[in-house]
Amino acid sequence: MTAPVLTTPTAGRHTHIERALAARRPGRADIEAPFAPLERRALRMLPRLAALRPAVGATPLVPVSSRAGRGTVWLKAEAANMTGTVKARTAYALLCAAVARSGTAGVRLVEYSGGSLALALAEMCAVLGLDLHLAVPHGSPDRLVGVLRRHGAQVTHGPQGAGFLGAMDEAVRIAEREERHLLLQHCAPEAVAVHRERTGTEISARLAQEGIRPVALAAAVGSAGTLVGTTQALRTRWPGCTPVAVFPAEAPYGDGRAPGGARRMNGTGGLGHGLRQPLLAPYEDDFTFAETGYPQALEAMRLLRRTHRVAVSSSAAGAWLSASRIVDQGPRGRHAVAVAAGRGTAEEWADAADH
Structure with missing residues (x-):
């Protein structure tokens, strides 16, 4: 998928961020x-950072069935991090x-x-x-x-x-x-690197231990650091693993429209005015793009909690749906990974209850 490249300022309203990007x-x-190496320099300058390190990462990988039950989607449960999200x-x-x-x-x-x-x-x-x-x-x-x-x-x-x-x-x-x-x-390239060296490595080690070859990795995209870094780690071991960039249907990648106020999966989406995520843009031809509407994500949140007793955010539910589509289209018994960014906010769960 090729998204438009912004070539002119957007009516003067967001020129500061456009220049910064x-x-x-x-x-x-x-x-x-x-x-x-960056982390080591930072720890020398601010030793208190070392107190945060044990509370970040080493999150569980939880297997659940795919949407149609033909395979397994492994949820990287990032709610176990300090502050409760990826x-x-x-x-x-x-x-x-x-x-x-x-x-x-x-x-x-x-x-x-x-x-x-x-x-x-x-x-x-x-x-x-x-x-x-x-x-x-x-x-x-x-x-x-x-x-x-x-x-x-x-x-x-x-x-x-x-x-x-x-x-x-x-x-x-x-x-x-x-x-x-x-x-x-x-x-921020460090936002990719930390997921390549930590998140992706954690997933790869667990799946290799289980003797599993994943056919896909799905993650909802905000800044894209999680998806790009984790993809780089998994494809080092499994080059055939399909990376899926999950965007809200309400705000797709490279969306040419002005930013809107429609509710969508939290922490995700195109920026508007044709802007593309700079961490994803250099690799976009390597990714499969999927879109999930907010109502579908809310439904998936309820389904995962009801059938698997797993509470996830709307973006995690969207990633699970996208990974499931790939697993369920092929032979039975296949495996995929979905990054579960968190458990979901109070506002998301209120929306899920009202939907």
Whole structure:
């Protein structure tokens, strides 16, 4: 699938983030650089980071049946991380990189997030004593904003009607105005590297131990670090494993429309205005793309809880559905992996109950 490339500013509304994405867009060599040396430098500069390391990673791999019951989908249960989502891994990698590259343990930070990454960064920065300013989309739940502020983070809302892209743009403005280091998750090669060296390696080791060859890996895409890094690890061992980039039907990859307010799988989606995730764009021809609507994801959340007693987020449910489609189309007894980003927010489960 080839998505459009943005060539002109989007009516002047998001020019700050467009410039930042263009300026820091990583190449393949950046994305494929190792994480471990960066982590070692960060730990020397800020030893308190070592306290976070045991609480991130080593999450279970849980087998459940595919949607039609013809095979098995192994859920990488990222709710076992500190802060309860896969974004704990991303936050840890971003903080290591910020400390190592800034040259100071007192780096002042800013980042944008719709929820899970914000929670992870706020909790970790509270432990580390780092000054954090977060930009969140207009209309973010009061529950989320309250938790972020209790952790000591400053919180600013993006403009009304601008969606997630508006929060991204606001974060760049804050970075310029307050002279803060912008983490910029969408251009962070360390977010790929940590999943290649940790998440993907964990999955590969467990499946190899079980004697299983996965036919597919599915993960819902926000910044794409989880999917790209985990794919790189699994395809080193199993080159024929099909990687599936799961997007919400409400906001597909490279979506040319302006960002909308339609509910969708949390933490996922195209950015709007034809922008593509910079961590995914160099590899997009290597991926299969799938779309799942929010109502279908909610239905899958309920089904997994009812039939397997597993609580997952809407994005995890979407990944399970996409992995199931591949497994169920072939011979019986095949296996796939789906990244289960978390257990789901209170708002998602309320939507699932009402649907």
